[in-house]
Amino acid sequence: NAGVTQTPKFQVLKTGQSMTLQCAQDMNHNSMYWYRQDPGMGLRLIYYSASEGTTDKGEVPNGYNVSRLNKREFSLRLESAAPSQTSVYFCASSEVSGSNQPQHFGDGTRLSIL
């Protein structure tokens, strides 16, 4: 029972490089999310997809793009990585968004930008 799977688990990039973080869920959830977690800042929403075919900006979308490839997969792309994007990135899913449904998280991608 995989739940939410994120790849890769770790990545080191140089400033200016591009990178796509992958996320897939096997729970048939409609909504998916990307967060970043930094010390002292907590989880901050980057982008979310309420349903297949839709995406919306969260609190900190600058420097990122997303693609909801299908119901299962939601990817996050850094077009030109910056040191300020060094963080732990979490993908999550829920049955629907904006409701009392719990979110199910992956175990994160630890990204360092040099």
Place this chain on the structure above:
Amino acid sequence: SQKIEQNSEALNIQEGKTATLTCNYTNYSPAYLQWYRQDPGRGPVFLLLIRENEKEKRKERLKVTFDTTLKQSLFHITASQPADSATYLCALASKLVFGTGTRLLVSP
């Protein structure tokens, strides 16, 4: 904007005692509030949800209260165990806003 505040200092308690963690929110009156547990190197895991019309919710050794007048939720772990050591996050799920979490350390 909606804001959630949790005590950033770690809470250290002895095994067997009750741990109480606090979550305060501003600028919003949520219909629901959620609590998650996060272990080092892992993603958050959902524990409990409480509705605004519920004063208290229990699940095994866990208890959550919700005071809409004080804009506060308390999370209690009774008979705490070293295995309860983790960071606990509260969240306004409908607004996709999480607190920074409070780290709990339970000593044998």
